[in-house]
Amino acid sequence: MLLAKTLASSTFKQALIAIGTFGIIVSALFGYVYLSTSSYVRSRSDRDIMTELSSLRGAYEHSGRDGLIAQIQQRIADRNSANNVYMLADPSLAALAGNLREWPPTTTATGGWIEFRANEALPNAANRPLVRAMLQTFPGGDHLLVGRDISDLDNFADHIKAAIISAAALLFVIAGVASILVTRRTVGRIESINATSRAIMQSGLDQRIPLRGTHDEWDRVAENLNLMLDRIETLMGEVRQVSDNVAHDLRTPLTRMRGRLEKAYHGQRIGADDQALIGDTITDLDAVLRIFSSLTRIAQIETQARKGAFRTVNLVEIAGEVVELYDAAAEQEGTRLTVVGDREVLATGDRDLIFDAIANLVDNAIKHGRAGGQVVVVNEIIDGKPVISIADDGPGIPPHEYEQVFKRFYRLEHSRYTPGNGLGLSLVAAVAHLHGAQIEMLDNSPGLKLRLWFSAPIR
Amino acid sequence: MTGGHRRILVVEDDPETAGQLVESLTTSGYQVDLATSGNEALSRGATGGYAVITIDRMLPDIDGITVMRQFRDDGIAAPVLIVSALGEVDDRVRGLRAGGDDYLVKPFSFVELLARVEALGRRSDTIVKETILRVGDLALDLVSRTASRRGKDIVLFPREFQLLEYLVRNEGRVVSRAMLLQHVWDLHFDPSTNIIDVYVGRVRRKVDGQQAYPLIHTVRGVGYSLRAPG
Numbered sequence: 001m002l003l004a005k006t007l008a009s010s011t012f013k014q015a016l017i018a019i020g021t022f023g024i025i026v027s028a029l030f031g032y033v034y035l036s037t038s039s040y041v042r043s044r045s046d047r048d049i050m051t052e053l054s055s056l057r058g059a060y061e062h063s064g065r066d067g068l069i070a071q072i073q074q075r076i077a078d079r080n081s082a083n084n085v086y087m088l089a090d091p092s093l094a095a096l097a098g099n100l101r102e103w104p105p106t107t108t109a110t111g112g113w114i115e116f117r118a119n120e121a122l123p124n125a126a127n128r129p130l131v132r133a134m135l136q137t138f139p140g141g142d143h144l145l146v147g148r149d150i151s152d153l154d155n156f157a158d159h160i161k162a163a164i165i166s167a168a169a170l171l172f173v174i175a176g177v178a179s180i181l182v183t184r185r186t187v188g189r190i191e192s193i194n195a196t197s198r199a200i201m202q203s204g205l206d207q208r209i210p211l212r213g214t215h216d217e218w219d220r221v222a223e224n225l226n227l228m229l230d231r232i233e234t235l236m237g238e239v240r241q242v243s244d245n246v247a248h249d250l251r252t253p254l255t256r257m258r259g260r261l262e263k264a265y266h267g268q269r270i271g272a273d274d275q276a277l278i279g280d281t282i283t284d285l286d287a288v289l290r291i292f293s294s295l296t297r298i299a300q301i302e303t304q305a306r307k308g309a310f311r312t313v314n315l316v317e318i319a320g321e322v323v324e325l326y327d328a329a330a331e332q333e334g335t336r337l338t339v340v341g342d343r344e345v346l347a348t349g350d351r352d353l354i355f356d357a358i359a360n361l362v363d364n365a366i367k368h369g370r371a372g373g374q375v376v377v378v379n380e381i382i383d384g385k386p387v388i389s390i391a392d393d394g395p396g397i398p399p400h401e402y403e404q405v406f407k408r409f410y411r412l413e414h415s416r417y418t419p420g421n422g423l424g425l426s427l428v429a430a431v432a433h434l435h436g437a438q439i440e441m442l443d444n445s446p447g448l449k450l451r452l453w454f455s456a457p458i459r
Numbered sequence: 460m461t462g463g464h465r466r467i468l469v470v471e472d473d474p475e476t477a478g479q480l481v482e483s484l485t486t487s488g489y490q491v492d493l494a495t496s497g498n499e500a501l502s503r504g505a506t507g508g509y510a511v512i513t514i515d516r517m518l519p520d521i522d523g524i525t526v527m528r529q530f531r532d533d534g535i536a537a538p539v540l541i542v543s544a545l546g547e548v549d550d551r552v553r554g555l556r557a558g559g560d561d562y563l564v565k566p567f568s569f570v571e572l573l574a575r576v577e578a579l580g581r582r583s584d585t586i587v588k589e590t591i592l593r594v595g596d597l598a599l600d601l602v603s604r605t606a607s608r609r610g611k612d613i614v615l616f617p618r619e620f621q622l623l624e625y626l627v628r629n630e631g632r633v634v635s636r637a638m639l640l641q642h643v644w645d646l647h648f649d650p651s652t653n654i655i656d657v658y659v660g661r662v663r664r665k666v667d668g669q670q671a672y673p674l675i676h677t678v679r680g681v682g683y684s685l686r687a688p689g
Contacts, residue, residue: 255566
């Protein structure tokens with residue numbers, strides 16, 4: 001999990017780019033070192049061969065073929081030049097002197113540089129050594145070959161090559177491991193910040209990002225985020241306090257008012273007209289209070305103050321109870337209200353709030369559905385998620401109003417005169433949000449199908 | 460009920476609400492003591508002997524819930540009715556249910572408050588262990604969960620039976636809609652529709668339809684009451 005995140009992280013990608021760039025530069029550098037070293041070694045050996053050749057040419061010019069043969073034999077006998085290869089051949093390429101018995105099979109037999117594998121072993125040399133040599137043809141037709149066993153040189157170059165390649169490989173491995181480790185550390189810290197953020201979004205502002213006590217930049221980020229959370233928590237607390245106070249300060253006079261009205265209503269000397277008037281006033285006052293209650297209730301759910309009552313609930317049970325409660329209301333409208341689907345659909349949540357949300361949806365479906373129509377509540381598990389859907393066969397909602405209907409006090413044109421305060425779906429949205437549930441609206445053709453996707457219960 | 464069981468302690472800091480509370484409770488035959496702060500409530504409560512205590516959630520000195528917890532710690536077992544002026548019954552108040560106490564959200568109707576106080580005061584009385592409840596010509600068999608009037612069976616859904624049983628058990632007393640929601644459906648909020656009325660309406664048609672006299676009566680603005688004539 002962490003490894004996958006490490007490999008996918010941008011830090012790691014940047015590290016890879018850095019390693020790539022660094023690798024190209026290092027390869028170029030090593031390549032240059034290799035080429036210049038090997039060409040230096042080779043040119044030195046070539047120079048030695050040319051010096052040797054010109055010295056032998058001098059001997060030939062000075063003292064003829066025999067003098068040259070003597071020189072060659074003397075050189076072969078010299079242990080210091082054991083790596084050197086000499087051969088003097090007559091015009092038919094038959095050997096006259098030297099430590100090579102056969103003229104190398106070559107096309108440029110008359111002059112210039114050649115490289116070949118000698119057919120015989122030289123002293124101090126490997127079997128069939130690689131020889132680099134220069135040829136010279138004398139005016140008399142004799143051919144002289146002066147060369148050197150360059151197997152060692154080749155080996156030297158190979159060693160340099162191997163050393164350079166293994167150094168480069170080691171460098172890449174170290175850089176790769178280092179970048180994974182560094183990235184992993186970064187990803188680990190970011191992941192712990194992410195985990196806390198998610199926990200805060202789901203369960204409220206009481207959590208903080210853990211510090212490591214390293215006083216590095218990560219600790220500073222965490223500290224600042226924690227300070228920000230403190231501030232938000234304080235502000236939320238103040239908002240809640242203010243709305244509590246508003247609620248309290250409004251409710252106290254309203255209680256008095258209602259008390260007075262009630263006293264007047266039950267008074268002895270009151271006429272029937274006045275009593276009806278007061279009765280209606282009490283009813284209206286109660287309606288106002290109910291809107292007020294709904295608003296504060298929605299606000300409270302939105303500020304996530306009720307996670308304490310979360311437990312595993314069976315949606316089927318709640319839906320059953322709602323349907324039972326609304327059975328009579330549906331009957332009154334001539335609507336068939338049924339609940340179908342699975343027998344157990346578990347979710348984590350607040351039973352009362354879920355009940356309230358489903359009740360509001362069923363209430364809406366009965367009110368805004370077709371009189372004499374059908375309202376179906378379906379409980380099911382889709383892709384492992386608990387889902388409850390409420391469908392009617394009424395006029396439905398035009399798709400462009402799907403978002404609008406969740407706004408407070410929003411009412412559709414055709415339902416303006418149906419009883420209700422336009423707060424029901426706002427409450428549903430608040431409850432859904434608190435539960436991390438998704439609301440999906442579908443065309444039931446005809447009618448509306450609203451689906452609530454809960455998240456699977458935490459075990 | 461003895462005189463001692465009719466004593467009530469009202470803890471309320473708003474003078475007018477307190478006055479209205481005292482007046483309506485006194486009119487209903489209770490002997491009412493008033494405390495206007497949490498500390499006063501604690502000292503008065505210590506003298507004991509109250510059948511019911513009503514406490515406002517927000518008091519000038521000590522929170523109503525804290526006062527209630529203190530009562531419990533002091534061994535005062537009288538049932539407590541918390542009166543909350545906050546918008547929503549919060550979790551802490553909801554927690555009261557376990558302790559057998561009750562709550563009410565402001566503004567409330569006094570009839571509702573009386574109904575609650577009645578219900579709380581009655582709790583200390585012995586629980587009647589009858590298998591058949593009777594009111595007038597209505598009989599409820601609690602074992603077979605069936606109802607009948609004049610020997611004629613009334614077909615009821617389980618929840619309808621539960622609702623009728625609750626009304627019968629509170630015979631002659633006012634039962635508010637919120638009380639029905641709490642006791643029959645275990646719902647602790649107002650579903651903000653007339654859903655209870657529609658439900659009771661159906662039960663009423665089944666119970667009172669084509670009968671000599673009605674048993675279920677509407678109490679305007681509050682709820683229902685079940686009683687036999689006379």
